[in-house]
Every structure is written in structure tokens, then in C-alpha cells.
Amino acid sequence: MNPMSVCSSSSSSSSSSSSSSNNTKAWIVHGIVAGVSIVVALGARAFLSRSGKFRSRVVGIIPARFASSRFEGKPLVHILGKPMIQRTWERAKLATLLDHIVVATDDDKIAECCRGFGADVIMTSESCRNGTERCNEALQKLEKKYDIVVNIQGDEPLIEPEIIDGVVKALQAAPDAVFSTAVTSLKAEDAFDPNRVKCVVDNQGYAIYFSRGLIPHNKSGKVNLHFPYMLHLGIQSYDSKFLKIYPELQPTPLQLEEDLEQLKVLENGYKMKVIKVDHEAHGVDTPEDVEKIESYMRERNLS
Ligand SMILES: *[C@@H]1O[C@H](CO)[C@@H](O)[C@H](O)[C@H]1NC(C)=O
Ligand SMILES: *[C@@H]1O[C@H](CO)[C@@H](O)[C@H](O)[C@H]1NC(C)=O
Numbered sequence: 001m002n003p004m005s006v007c008s009s010s011s012s013s014s015s016s017s018s019s020s021s022n023n024t025k026a027w028i029v030h031g032i033v034a035g036v037s038i039v040v041a042l043g044a045r046a047f048l049s050r051s052g053k054f055r056s057r058v059v060g061i062i063p064a065r066f067a068s069s070r071f072e073g074k075p076l077v078h079i080l081g082k083p084m085i086q087r088t089w090e091r092a093k094l095a096t097l098l099d100h101i102v103v104a105t106d107d108d109k110i111a112e113c114c115r116g117f118g119a120d121v122i123m124t125s126e127s128c129r130n131g132t133e134r135c136n137e138a139l140q141k142l143e144k145k146y147d148i149v150v151n152i153q154g155d156e157p158l159i160e161p162e163i164i165d166g167v168v169k170a171l172q173a174a175p176d177a178v179f180s181t182a183v184t185s186l187k188a189e190d191a192f193d194p195n196r197v198k199c200v201v202d203n204q205g206y207a208i209y210f211s212r213g214l215i216p217h218n219k220s221g222k223v224n225l226h227f228p229y230m231l232h233l234g235i236q237s238y239d240s241k242f243l244k245i246y247p248e249l250q251p252t253p254l255q256l257e258e259d260l261e262q263l264k265v266l267e268n269g270y271k272m273k274v275i276k277v278d279h280e281a282h283g284v285d286t287p288e289d290v291e292k293i294e295s296y297m298r299e300r301n302l303s
Pocket of ligand 2: 129130132133246247248249261262
């Protein structure tokens, strides 16, 4: 079955048949069809032919590990008196499109803490090499089936619930995409910071490329203060069938060169939907970041 024939929402499929009264929508649907036809990778084609139904069942997974090269025990660090993981979980709870939220961890202390404030916990093995693998293992261990998994990073305790809902909606509305994520405006001072990942998208909001370098590159070699550069945020959601194969996809040349996991999605021909949000990133990567976020919260009377 053509994935487009079950194009998630009735509004978009009806708009394509309705006599172009709504030009914009028809154009968007047409664009999506064109997008499907240029998906070249065999794997992607096989995948798309099996999927395409409306993805209504959604689980949010917060992967959390204790060991960390830069910051041991990070999920349990207190931010204004509350464990960071609890803050992330409380934010996720406010999202309206998640049917279920679980913390996935390999650590008993984290599990105990999370159960203490009321979270569901799935124990995952210590062999998980990254958050995506941990999400996948947790998904396999959940009793219920889900169509979409949102990977909610535990180190963004101020994540807005609207952003979580936004990536879910984006994936539900783009049946040819297997992945969705968010970007926000890049600050000029972060332009050449390789830890700030930049993203460029096509005119329908599908990712074209991610880079640690500044993209697009102005021929002056300088930041163009008038260009709306985009900074990639860590939140991502996946079609759950895609999540099963994602960790097993072989590393690809661009992924290895940039050291950016998500590039192998694009290099294999899969489509990724990107939403633009207004968000000031307050990721906690080091003990120093804790003080920064606390003073930010105090200034704004956030508790
Ligand atoms: C490059 O950046 C400058 C401003 O810094 C801008 O005027 C120009 O249009 C940009 N693009 C090109 C192709 O020069
Ligand atoms: C996670 O780790 C596995 C194994 O090293 C790797 O294949 C995969 O690309 C990594 N990242 C993601 C996003 O799956």
C-alpha cells in the first residue's frame, strides 16, 4: 500500500482530492509524495511499504544512566533541591500526547529515586551504548505496544511540554518520516562551537543535513547575522518500527566524520521531520552547568 493513501489525518488526504480550494495543503501533500518518490535507499523503501498508518500510541522514555565520563550520577544531581531527573519527568508529565512515560535505567539508585517520586521505571542492561539503544530495549520490555517513542533526554530539565507534543505531532502528520526532532535559533556566539549542532531543512521542514560546522557557509567565512541559523535540540521521536532497526544500521561515512548519530538516518534515505521552536537550551553536561541553570531559574522565579 502506498503510504500516502493512509496519510495520517483525514484533513490532508481530503485536501489533496478537494478541487484545490486549499492550495497550500494540496501543495504540501504533493510535496510529500514527491519526497517519497525520491527515497532511494532499499532499506528505506522496504520500511515505508510496511508502515504508514496513523501513529496514535505514544510513549515517552527518559533514558538515564549513572556512569558518565563528564558527570557521574548526573540524573540525580539536585537542581534547586529536586533531582534533575524528577524535573525532566515532571515536565514530560505535562505533555498531552504521551500515553505513558517511563524512565529507562541500568542503575538501582536512579530506579529507586524515580519510583520514589512516582515514575514508572524499566530496568535496562548496562550494555546499552547510548540513549537510543536504551529506549529500544525499554520499548521491547514494555507490555503495551506503541507507535511512537519520544526520547526525552534527562539532562534538559526545563524542556517545555509543548516541544514534546510538537515532535509527536510532526511525526503523526508526516507518514513518510520515521524520525522527528526540534531546532531553535542559533545564537551568533555558538556559531563555531562544535558541540552546538546546526541543521538545515528543506522548504517542507524535512532535515537536509546536520553539522558541527556552521551551515550554511557564507562565502565571507563569517557569521551572517541576517541568516536564521538553526541549532539542533536533543529531543527526538521515532517511529517504533524504525527504532528497532536504528541502532543496527551500520555507521555511515558522514555520521563517522561528523560524529553525529542522526546522519545515518539521512544517509540511509530515511526522512526526518524538523520543527522549529522557541527554546533556550539549558542542557546540564557538567557540574558547572548546575549553577548556571539554578541562577537562571532563580532570576525567573522558577521553582
Ligand atoms: C553573506 O553574508 C553577508 C553579511 O555578512 C550577506 O550580506 C550576504 O548576502 C551573505 N551571502 C553571500 C552569498 O554573500
Ligand atoms: C548507539 O550505539 C550503537 C552501537 O554502538 C550504534 O550502532 C548506534 O549508531 C548508536 N546510536 C544510535 C542513535 O543508535
